Amino acid sequence: MGKRGLRRLPMTALVSVCAVLIGVAVSGGASPLPGLELAQAGHWIASPALNLVLFVNGSAKSVDAQVPVAGLEPGSQVVQGPTSGYVIGKSAIIEFGKSDLSVDRTLTPPSGERPALVEASGGPYLVYREAGRVVRLGSGFTTLPAGGPLGAPVATPDGTLWLNRLDSGALCRLAKDADTVACRDDLGAGHTGGLSVAGDRAVFVDTTTDTIRQVSGDAPGEPVAIGTDLSPAAQIAPADADGRIAVLEPEKRQLYLLDAGVPGAGRAPAQPIKVGLPDGVYSNPAASASSVVLLDLTRHQVLTYGADGNPRQATAIPPESGTPQLVRGDDKRVYVDGGEGKHVLVVDPDGQVSQVPVAADKAPAPATSAPPTSPPPPPAQQPPAQQPPKAKPDVRADGPKQQSPPVRKTDPPVTQQQKPLPPSPPGIPARLTARLQGGDAQLSWGAAADNRAEVTAYHVAWQPSSGTGAGSADLGGTARSAVIPGLRAGITYTVTVVAENSAGRGTPATAKVAGPAVPKPTITVTRGKTGTYEPDPGECSAPDCAKMHVVVRGFAPNTAFHFTPHCGCEYSNGGRSFTTDSNGAVTFEAFDFGAVGKQAWVTSDNGVSSAKYTWPPG
Template identity: 90%
Template sequence: MGKRGLRRLPVTALVSVCAVLIGVAVSGGASPLPGLELSQAGHWIASPALNLVLFVNGSAKSVDAQVPVAGLEPGSQVVQGPTSGYVIGKSAIVEFGKSNLSVDRTLPSPSGERPALVEASGGPYLVYREAGRVVRLGSGFTTLPAGGPLGTPVATADGTLWLNRTDSGALCRLAKDADTVTCRDNLGAGHTGGLSIAGDRAVFVDTTTDTIREVSGDRPGEPVAIEKDLSPAAQIAPADADGRIAVLEPERRQLHLLDAGGFAAGRAPARPIEVDLPDGVYSNPTASASSVVLLDLTRHKVLTYGPDGNPRQTTAIPPESGTPQLVRGDDKRVYVDGGEGKHVLVVDPDGKVAQVPVTPGKAPAPATSPQQPPPATQPPAQQPPKVRPDVRADGPKQPPPVRRTEPPVTQQQKPIPPSPPGIPGRLTARLQGSDARITWDAAAGNRAAVTAYHVTWKPSSGAGAGASELAGTARSTVIAGLRAGITYTVTVVAENSAGRGTPATTRVTGPAVPKPTITVTRGKTGTYEPDPAECSAPDCAKMHVVVRGFAPNTEYHFTPHCGCTYSNEGRSFTTDANGAVTFEAFDFGAVGKQAWVTADNGVSSPRYTWPPG
């Protein structure tokens, strides 16, 4: 119940409303409750097998409401606003009322891409990361361009949606009632990392510079070193757990817990806590109020850790749940959704895990009519003696007539035709050098043999998409030549004689991009021709500049500096396809003085003491 709802309803009325709601949900009725804003607490899931959308009460660990939605698409997600819920499928968006528990309207999906869902004041929002678009649901249906591919979004309590551009390094925001995505801060192209929420402030963890900075104030905060060397493939949890932000290093099998509490309090942060993980493949981390939650996709388990790094609970995921995903609810619980909508695991704020079977509600037994009082007693009427049918007055007993019964006629059962296969199980993608090894378990054939598996992969930006068709007996393949630092979405779908089934999806990030570096040494000796008096051989020479790990095919401006009297406006150079460039420029001859070069993305070379010629 939203705060406004609590102010409008007294406690007794509130209890009555809850009772009515539960009755409506269980009986399948849809009596509207005008003006009622239902609570955001809890989580809605889609169950295509049941053609139902169900509300999971995280506190009670129960399914408390259901909405029939015909033709639910496999892989559908559900996001909720104050009064409506939205089923997000590949081809359509279905809006349903949370008070009348019925479908209100169906809209075409703006993209076949699976969006990130954000429940926030002013929303909810769909963020199509690869397309670089934000869709605001609610009374309207507004699509807002962000200008380029996006990282994982987060939202603060005031309803502001925070985004980061993965191509340019821009930090962007969409205010609660704004109609434009505004990008005001630029980290520079090539910077990797992700957004998170520390307390109620948006922060950016920069894995290129190994810093954290606040982005939600009037002006961006200064970067603060986190004393940990993070790789570009590091995955950032979208919120803190008791002041610690979880960072997963998937290739190193490590979990780092950054001291966001100290950062938010304006003091020097404590050193990160490091947790070594068992060998395996893990999903992006998330957090409940005071625990970190991971999915171990290799062993199909949920792992929870305290903010001190100590393990709290390991729980097996039901095998029929399909490919699971983690969803952080508005109640600061984490919900582990099964890919097929058959089970939900609820992770409480303290890290304890409970299973909630997804079952439709049962209609209550019909009410019985009150018993009528018995009529006044009357003396029994005299009945004539019954004549037994098997006794004749003038002879012995006769057997009763034989009644011939025919065997029941049964309708011949028609064989159930095959249907498309189930979802491939336990899909994993593991980086091996610059290649990715993709493995999966067999998909259910559904009364027909699986004849093929179709594997597709698509990078988050640029070229490199591909596809392959494998035999029905295949359980693995290799995708060769992943681009450094680029995340690929990998999809595997099974096919049989009835068609293609539900796809399984995972992600894998290419090899780590080297940190951007600039080095300066003495280059070719010469004389500064415009004014030999300023710089002449043999002490005068060009600076030899080597640039590595920058964004590929991008122009940067480089400026030389000196710990002395020196002025040079610098020059621009463009990196190659590997993000590197080497050049000689900037005449310099101050022997014994320190020289260095900076780029316009903030990267600076070490200081180099100029030698004599």
């Protein structure tokens, strides 16, 4: 099969036809496509009461999609990969498609304990800490032993999963494409502390030696004193906020913000910032891009602080939300799950908190904001904390009561008590499907929620699992379908479609489509051009003598193979080598033969043999 010529049609034709033909040639050295490098946007939650899994758009502060899932277990968690989401329960793992919003399959978890969820490139991952096991989801379902009980896991932007063994003190890592957990004895038994991520580096905060060290790379960095005494009970945030790692001392009612940079020569670490907390019970800290997030379980509040230690906002958690938990999204927002799937609070990168109702049968009271209870004055070396600005009520519209949550949320009418919300990027393109038709991929999708600004474009991108053939195209805002021509046999393509409006690009829909099946390797022999064997005309001469015409299909592409002719008679020929093209095919004429009525055939050095061909007279 030869190469197919591709060309881009005018944009007017792309929008006006039912199937849009996209043709973009991309060389093997092309840069990664932006559409396929997008971070996982938003956050999925499970609502057992409604038997729904819902997508919370953190940018738009809305519920953009829902998936019916029967029999959701109470306390179910949801983690997402590029094309699928996974509902994690005690007795079952349910996979659903993020594009078609339907359940694909049900898997059995390796343990009944509640795992830690990690969304990362190459994953997502489930870490069963007590059992010492890691489950890699995605295209497969792989369980990997880590050798012992584990601390809280983290993942760096390159897709590496980092773990620490609680029994031996070993630091472990699972690279994006690795099939084993690699551990090394870096800390020694008895060391307490936890992992975090500072920028693109994994670090370990050692509460036994009161040091911090970089653990990314081939060898760990040198430990650096953090400047304060931490207890074994200290709780470490899994990521930094503007270069500071939050550490909660629950018994001391103190929050420390540590300098996350492991200093080099000539640079001393900045002194830790100390924030006093009122008496109460607090959860493990989390971090958005520029703020620290705490749950005050005594007062049922979400507290946010800047990286300078100053309080930013205190927001009441709806009382019917159940036991809340903090989840940091790949969009660097923190999502406060209610535990019952009825409400989600979204903490933006700057620490502002917004409430998103996800239950259909109740309209929650608006979230209120007030400064946290005044903490004790900071240490003398710290400048006095500025008083936070007077809190403003949350004016987000909760909308009318509904009987069931919508697949795409629309905004309620503006009243005198409500201010109109500004536009935000569009929602997920609905019901993206990608199916093979002949050798082409047929794409179709539904309209994305405009989120208060007209959708002006859809951006389509595709990436093969190996080799060349990636491409992208920009379509108009009315486009609902596209065609990607000439998929390579045996190659799986990842396709993304993302909508854009005046506020920017939204959450992408992602799907996979496999190219045509790899054909079975075949060799076909027929009579070729008549001629005479020049070295010895008496051995093979016209008209009975001719070349063997050999057609090879379905072999490995761009590979040299050795072909040897055979005969059920006296015949000797050492054969020749030929190289297949990019489609795994080659046609050639070789091997003079003239034994009329005898059978001839050809074999290759990869074990494939042609059928026996009875040689005809010339």
